[in-house]
Amino acid sequence: MQASQDASDGDCVVIGYTWDGKKLAGSSPVSWTRASRAASTGKSQRSSGSTTSDSLSSGSSFVAAAVVSGPSTKAICTALKQVRKTCPQTFTIVHSPQVSRSARGRLDCFRAGARMLAHDDAAVEQGLRTIMRQFDAAASVPNPSGRVYSCPECGLAGLSEDALHLHFPLYHSMENTHAHDCPICDRRASEFRAFAVHLHNEHGPIEEREPAFPAFAAFSWVICRRPSDGKLLLCHEPAAIAGGKPAYWFPAGRVDEGETFLMAGERETQEEAGIQANVKGVLLFKLEGGLVPRVVLYAEPVEDQTKEQEEGAGGGQRSAAVGTTACIPKSLPDFESCGAVWLDVSELDNLTERDYRGGGTAELYRSVASGELAPLPLDSLSYEALEEMVQRLTKDQDCLMDHWLAEIKRVWALLKEDYPSERLEME
Template sequence: MGAKVHPGGKKPPPMTGNEAHVFVKSPNADRAKQLCAIAEKCGFASSIHPDTDKCLEELGQLMKDNRVLPSAIIVDIYDENGDGMVDEDEMCWPLLRMVQRPHAPFDERLKRVFVCVISRDVAESPRLTLDALGAGAKMVTDNDDAVKEALDLLRLTSVKGKGVRGESSGTKRGEVRCPVCQLPGLSPPLLYGHYSLCHVTEPGPDGTCPLCPQVCRAGHGFTPFARHLEDCHAPDGLDENQDGHISAEELRNSMKKMVNTKAAKKNLEEMFRASAVTIGPEKYAAYAWLVVRRPSDGKYLMVLESAHTSGCHGKPRYWLPAGKCDPGETLVEAAVRSCAEDTHVTVKPMGVLRLMLEPSAKKSLRVILYAEPVDDDPSIVVPKSVPDFHSVGAIWVDPGDLEDLNENEYRNPDPPKFFPGVEEGTIKAHPLDTDAWNNLEGIVKELTASPDPQKRDSQIPAAWDACERTYKSACHMEAKAK
């Protein structure tokens, strides 16, 4: 097996294959050393594999010898021959597909390996990103910091060893298995962090939650496991900086806080049981979507939704940044918050593109806003690429890039409708500083904070009529929620 690489130091003894390690597949020796240095900062040993065949050969030998598999494979992809495009051979398809669907001489243990594609060519192409994830990659990025962030979380949640899974902080090791890859020895918070990083690009498992009696499955009328895990088993106080993202430091701090409670010491898993359902007034639902355009280059922002998201049917699919109003939140506030969670891009809504009302007793509102990033410098604002429950990542695209995607590769085909329409001027943004809009925002804020069917039934129709007079063609009645 290849030796552990120290980019600026001496060549160490050969790896045994029994420690936490990472394979770096790159044909470029200098770049491979840089990626190895990132892995080693996260506590992994590392080895370089210049081509796909040698990488697969080494994986097969590890399995044959019953040694520990790499925790991750970092796949460096670029236009090696300089012909202006990434070719089939350069995409490393055999390696990606073998990890996704192992066959002899490999077995199902290979599915536990976290595959990260690092490539500007792939990360900037919506087509290649979907293809890479569909072939077995768990993450696509062009950012070294994102690779480090993912490996830090992987080291904490998915690697067995002293101090790795919380033993040094007193957290009790669990006997939970991941229901997707069957990784053993997880505690509830580690399962949460492991699943959010490693499995949100895949169809969820069908069956009983390993933490509570809830039956989860895909399909109408059921709750997908990922959504149940996020809603019912999130560790308390996890998101310290309220950016909607899980980091290894936040998860570790949350685990330390838990062991200081008597309830946690007595029975850790009880803290993650699903809360009893309380019956009360039905919450009022209002949703905000965003068409985000970057003025500096005319590119538009798309979210790559997690596979468990409604309408994605077990695969990551593209859509607009969007979110549901939290209690007491306006539509603009929900749009800004949700975009930051889904894309890590802070935006400023600047106009109304579309208003929609569901003509049912629920009277749900949906609005599509036009927005631009607060910071327009592409070199500073890096879109999200570390997967979690909110999204797999985000991407800036030209409207022409969408020609490479099929309609069923969107959660809903709004991007190919709105991006060209906004760009060509056939869909125009209407001002937000109107009495009709301010009145609507006040009503949404009140109804989401304190659901009241009587107020909803009296206030929403009147507010809608005012919006129709103000925004005219931008208002549409919807047959049902999308």
């Protein structure tokens, strides 16, 4: 399927696709609305316990996706609201490199009903292929029981376990979803933090589930900066883990069993932002409650690119003009994030504190961009001791709290000898 092109005449263009890949007639939001009504098998009925006439098994005429492009964020948001009102279960992709690379524009589009912001043509194609995979997963019903489920949020029916696992973060990672009992294992909503988190950890393909957390908790945060233009990497955190709405945060996550902070930071940057990065230094050491270490690392993309490269090579394709792979962030929503964006520090002025998952994010980015918070070396004996400690303690199954406290106290004292006191924070 071919992705739509950005409109240049001041009007938005909306192109719809049915489950069998058929492109709907109509390009303006109004004409597309008429075409989608004719093609759709029925308007969705959303309720917590009822079924719906819209189903993945109801036929190929169901409107699967709509690609919206336009000249401005305002025009695109107007079209998104119209599409969402007409076909609330349609997967809506904004195809506008200019808007997708704007931190403010991304937030506005998600709040208007977008389910994906595409950086380039390749990302649009990836989104459309993934939506069709959802239909294939539903049709195959790979679970031995043969059971099918309805999405507890939007009511879309005919989903196998794997199809629901694919569907939910695609369609609902940017929404303030409700508390839901699990339709697969029948656990009550009160038993887990959020349905999306439970679904990710407990159901779907085993290889795609979140690994069990080690008893010892440690966290790696990453500030990734692109040297060619000084832009900083921001991840769009899903609503389920960001306070009920998509919010910006840096790549961050818990250290898995046997990992170092460095390994966890590079893994999280790949998972949450789609960027392969190399950690170059350390910015801050934090210790919460005397027991939970958090390390803020400084990283750079493995293959840097200039603005010219970013515009000339899309979706990881090689640009003949520059001979390098463009490090374009991910666009496709999943359990890890709704996507990511390279941000010029001046764009922070367009965001408010409520646009971030946690406080102090903008100040941290500004400090790194200005050079006030410069990365410190990783080759000290104390940092090596820290990494050795976290690798060992994340494998510890005995949960000896006194032993953990003694180890952390020992390593923290070593860090104080090698790093400035203002870089070590007790919380």
